Amino acid sequence: xxxxxxxxxxxxxxxxxxxxxxxxxxxxxxxxxxxxxxxxxxxxxxxxxxxxxxxxxxxxxxxxxxxxxxxxxxxxxxxxxxxxxxxxxxxxxxxxxxxxxxxxxxxxxxxxxxxxxxxxxxxxxxxxxxxxxxxxxxxxxxxxxxxxxxxxxxxxxxxxxxxxxxxxxxxxxxxxxxxxxxxxxxxxxxxxxxxxxxxxxxxxxxxxxxxxxxxxxxxxxxxxxxxxxxxxxxxxxxxxxxxxxxxxxxxxxxxxxxxxxxxxxxxxxxxxxxxxxxxxxxxxxxxxxxxxxxxxxxxxxxxxxxxxxxxxxxxxxxxxxxxxxxxxxxxxxxxxxxxxxxxxxxxxxxxxxxxxxxxxxxxxxxxxxxxxxxxxxxxxxxxxxxxxxxxxxxxxxxxxxxxxxxxxxxxxxxxxxxxxxxxxxxxxxxxxxxxxxxxxxxxxxx
Amino acid sequence: xxxxxxxxxxxxxxxxxxxxxxxxxxxxxxxxxxxxxxxxxxxxxxxxxxxxxxxxxxxxxxxxxxxxxxxxxxxxxxxxxxxxxxxxxxxxxxxxxxxxxxxxxxxxxxxxxxxxxxxxxxxxxxxxxxxxxxxxxxxxxxxxxxxxxxxxxxxxxxxxxxxxxxxxxxxxxxxxxxxxxxxxxxxxxxxxxxxxxxxxxxxxxxxxxxxxxxxxxxxxxxxxxxxxxxxxxxxxxxxxxxxxxxxxxxxxxxxxxxxxxxxxxxxxxxxxxxxxxxxxxxxxxxxxxxxxxxxxxxxxxxxxxxxxxxxxxxxxxxxxxxxxxxxxxxxxxxxxxxxxxxxxxxxxxxxxxxxxxxxxxxxxxxxxxxxxxxxxxxxxxxxxxxxxxxxxxxxxxxxxxxxxxxxxxxxxxxxxxxxxxxxxxxxxxxxxxxxxxxxxxxxxxx
Numbered sequence: 001x002x003x004x005x006x007x008x009x010x011x012x013x014x015x016x017x018x019x020x021x022x023x024x025x026x027x028x029x030x031x032x033x034x035x036x037x038x039x040x041x042x043x044x045x046x047x048x049x050x051x052x053x054x055x056x057x058x059x060x061x062x063x064x065x066x067x068x069x070x071x072x073x074x075x076x077x078x079x080x081x082x083x084x085x086x087x088x089x090x091x092x093x094x095x096x097x098x099x100x101x102x103x104x105x106x107x108x109x110x111x112x113x114x115x116x117x118x119x120x121x122x123x124x125x126x127x128x129x130x131x132x133x134x135x136x137x138x139x140x141x142x143x144x145x146x147x148x149x150x151x152x153x154x155x156x157x158x159x160x161x162x163x164x165x166x167x168x169x170x171x172x173x174x175x176x177x178x179x180x181x182x183x184x185x186x187x188x189x190x191x192x193x194x195x196x197x198x199x200x201x202x203x204x205x206x207x208x209x210x211x212x213x214x215x216x217x218x219x220x221x222x223x224x225x226x227x228x229x230x231x232x233x234x235x236x237x238x239x240x241x242x243x244x245x246x247x248x249x250x251x252x253x254x255x256x257x258x259x260x261x262x263x264x265x266x267x268x269x270x271x272x273x274x275x276x277x278x279x280x281x282x283x284x285x286x287x288x289x290x291x292x293x294x295x296x297x298x299x300x301x302x303x304x305x306x307x308x309x310x311x312x313x314x315x316x317x318x319x320x321x322x323x324x325x326x327x328x329x330x331x332x333x334x335x336x337x338x339x340x341x342x343x344x345x346x347x348x349x350x351x352x353x354x355x356x357x358x359x360x361x362x363x364x365x366x367x368x369x370x371x372x373x374x375x376x377x378x379x380x381x382x383x384x385x386x387x388x389x390x391x392x393x394x395x396x397x398x399x400x401x402x403x404x405x406x407x408x409x410x411x412x413x414x415x416x417x418x419x420x421x422x423x424x425x426x427x428x429x430x431x432x433x434x435x436x437x438x439x440x441x442x443x444x445x446x
Numbered sequence: 447x448x449x450x451x452x453x454x455x456x457x458x459x460x461x462x463x464x465x466x467x468x469x470x471x472x473x474x475x476x477x478x479x480x481x482x483x484x485x486x487x488x489x490x491x492x493x494x495x496x497x498x499x500x501x502x503x504x505x506x507x508x509x510x511x512x513x514x515x516x517x518x519x520x521x522x523x524x525x526x527x528x529x530x531x532x533x534x535x536x537x538x539x540x541x542x543x544x545x546x547x548x549x550x551x552x553x554x555x556x557x558x559x560x561x562x563x564x565x566x567x568x569x570x571x572x573x574x575x576x577x578x579x580x581x582x583x584x585x586x587x588x589x590x591x592x593x594x595x596x597x598x599x600x601x602x603x604x605x606x607x608x609x610x611x612x613x614x615x616x617x618x619x620x621x622x623x624x625x626x627x628x629x630x631x632x633x634x635x636x637x638x639x640x641x642x643x644x645x646x647x648x649x650x651x652x653x654x655x656x657x658x659x660x661x662x663x664x665x666x667x668x669x670x671x672x673x674x675x676x677x678x679x680x681x682x683x684x685x686x687x688x689x690x691x692x693x694x695x696x697x698x699x700x701x702x703x704x705x706x707x708x709x710x711x712x713x714x715x716x717x718x719x720x721x722x723x724x725x726x727x728x729x730x731x732x733x734x735x736x737x738x739x740x741x742x743x744x745x746x747x748x749x750x751x752x753x754x755x756x757x758x759x760x761x762x763x764x765x766x767x768x769x770x771x772x773x774x775x776x777x778x779x780x781x782x783x784x785x786x787x788x789x790x791x792x793x794x795x796x797x798x799x800x801x802x803x804x805x806x807x808x809x810x811x812x813x814x815x816x817x818x819x820x821x822x823x824x825x826x827x828x829x830x831x832x833x834x835x836x837x838x839x840x841x842x843x844x845x846x847x848x849x850x851x852x853x854x855x856x857x858x859x860x861x862x863x864x865x866x867x868x869x870x871x872x873x874x875x876x877x878x879x880x881x882x883x884x885x886x887x888x889x890x891x892x
Contacts, residue, residue, distance in 0.1 A: 271756035
């Protein structure tokens with residue numbers, strides 16, 4: 001049964017090695033280490049977490065959002081008080097109670113037109129990933145392709161479910177459609193069944209890379225041709241720095257190849273823990289009976305969280321109603337804030353590492369069109385030891401890029417996030433980072 | 447890839463048979479059928495769902511609970527406004543922010559004394575089950591024993607994770623410890639590894655059965671002897687009808703054999719979707735490093751829902767604070783309400799089926815000491831067809847007990863829940879049920 005005897009103590013202890021393998025996955029260990037370092041150096045300037053800015057949020061806003069939502073039910077929909085009470089108090093519809101408001105917002109903000117019944121409201125986007133993976137992946141050979149470097153939320157959820165993973169290398173324009181095609185064919189040749197690709201098309205976490213519209217069209221073409229589904233995750237799409245917003249894969253999807261995973265953590269507030277997935281694919285049962293994939297996800301959700309908190313949904317519902325279901329417009333200030341922050345970060349990097357200096361040092365970075373993240377190339381191994389040194393001696397935190405690779409890579413890269421800092425901290429932080437990089441480069445040179 | 451061509455439509459459909467096997471599990475189908483019948487007959491008196499009463503709840507209570515919680519942070523803990531804002535707005539501690547308030551309530555209400563760090567706050571008790579199963583079940587031979595008939599939430603979660611199940615028959619006093627011992631040995635003989643037993647010791651769903659204190663002690667003894675963990679689920683423990691509350695298994699647990707799964711759905715409100723699990727077991731890593739099982743569950747939770755909604759937690763936190771972390775006292779009215787309802791239900795059954803009549807018909811029922819449920823034996827098959835007839839012709843709904851058995855059984859039993867009805871509806875509903883049962887019995891006799 002996997003108990004080890006704890007010396008001197010009567011209660012038996014469990015052996016970690018006897019617990020599920022996901023608990024000792026390197027990705028989870030890396031994240032734990034990162035959190036631990038961040039908590040040990042609370043005074044450091046942190047480019048590590050991808051948290052949203054708390055902006056103008058006030059705790060009292062919550063009560064107002066709740067009131068706006070209940071008034072909507074009573075006044076606009078004409079619900080009696082008893083029904084409103086049941087909506088907020090009781091167990092509710094598994095797939096959510098604000099699915100209609102989300103569908104309206106998606107139509108306004110993204111030009112995505114789906115029936116409300118195709119929207120599954122989830123406990124944050126993380127649960128949307130979990131439900132989607134559970135429903136779609138049935139056999140050991142079913143393989144999830146992931147754009148690599150990759151957000152750890154999807155690889156972690158796949159580990160929980162023992163799902164096989166295959167990384168597809170990203171270029172500066174996001175996942176390369178031709179590399180995807182090659183990966184699909186290699187997976188098949190090795191006996192795997194490529195089932196879906198996970199991709200963040202806009203300002204990806206961690207790379208900051210974005211796909212061109214042409215690459216999106218080609219990706220959808222390959223998905224059709226190779227009978228692949230696309231899991232599109234788009235938490236940062238609003239936050240454009242340069243150029244204009246591009247259509248999501250779901251907006252371009254004519255063949256229902258795309259499941260669109262959504263989050264309100266960056267565009268509203270993480271504390272409500274409300275996300276969603278659009279699953280408008282048709283499912284056909286053995287006797288020819290038809291349902292939406294969303295209805296199948298509902299069965300999974302009834303066994304993960306039963307339903308998403310009505311209180312959390314009411315908060316997001318009120319917030320959507322206040323903006324007349326135009327969340328992009330409601331995010332105008334946030335969009336400007338993140339744009340300014342990313343511009344400040346790029347400007348400070350340029351100031352501290354002008355062209356000649358970065359050539360001499362072997363330093364470089366990408367210039368994302370938006371989002372929260374960019375990646376810096378450095379002339380030394382940017383792993384846990386370097387991070388510890390950076391925090392301890394220079395008071396600046398960042399994320400090792402190697403944490404985001406399944407198959408090695410990113411050893412001499414670090415991710416900077418500028419979403420939760422003010423411009424002054426960004427300037428000061430880049431100064432500290434420059435001092436750290438300079439010292440490490442000199443050491444590496446010796 | 448498992449796509450079937452949908453005639454006349456360009457988008458391809460997914461074949462249900464290619465999705466995960468849990469989606470076609472009979473338990474899930476049974477629950478779907480039940481929900482569908484309930485929704486088709488909204489005017490029927492429903493003894494089907496195990497929902498809590500909405501009692502004196504008012505939507506405005508939510509804003510008050512939020513205020514009580516934030517005032518606690520500001521005034522009692524002296525937090526600055528910025529920190530309060532972050533607590534409600536931002537991503538938070540994976541294992542929750544009201545773990546200390548829950549630990550205090552458990553000490554006051556249950557005499558369970560654990561460090562706050564051993565409490566994992568979850569998105570309802572369902573997520574607590576999911577996390578626990580995922581962490582503890584590592585290999586295909588790892589087997590979950592379940593008290594049978596069994597709550598579908600645990601069997602459904604096990605199905606999602608492809609975990610092997612072994613039912614242990616319940617007697618009138620809950621699971622029989624000796625039957626458990628036999629099941630453990632049979633599982634081992636068949637190459638399985640019995641890992642844990644799931645049990646509801648008080649007023650079980652669906653049977654209403656409760657374990658005596660002696661049976662609890664014996665169960666813990668067997669767990670120790672056979673190196674088993676106990677997953678104790680106790681959502682109804684407060685709601686005593688006859689006699690006094692018995693100690694939970696966790697309160698009797700001297701050997702850290704028990705993981706205690708908790709819910710606020712019945713004692714506070716389901717709409718907050720807040721539950722928890724106490725996991726105070728020690729875990730030892732390969733290099734001897736020690737952690738709490740709660741810390742390991744945190745890694746799983748970071749990949750299911752990241753953290754439980756801060757808004758939902760703040761609502762429950764405020765409600766706990768209002769009662770000075772004495773939730774049992776705060777439930778005095780609810781306890782009286784459910785007691786009266788169960789007494790009404792038992793009285794009406796007796797009135798409609800006096801001894802001679804029930805002997806003649808072959809009808810009987812158990813008399814639970816508390817909780818929401820009881821089981822009626824009837825002289826006909828109480829399956830989907832009978833339920834449809836009962837709803838259509840008699841305007842009364844109930845739950846077929848066969849839905850709760852993994853290995854057959856319960857064919858001529860039905861579950862009645864009286865938690866969400868008023869006494870008048872219970873009386874009228876039992877009258878309708880008696881007419882239905884009488885007609886069915888006469889038909890079965892012909």
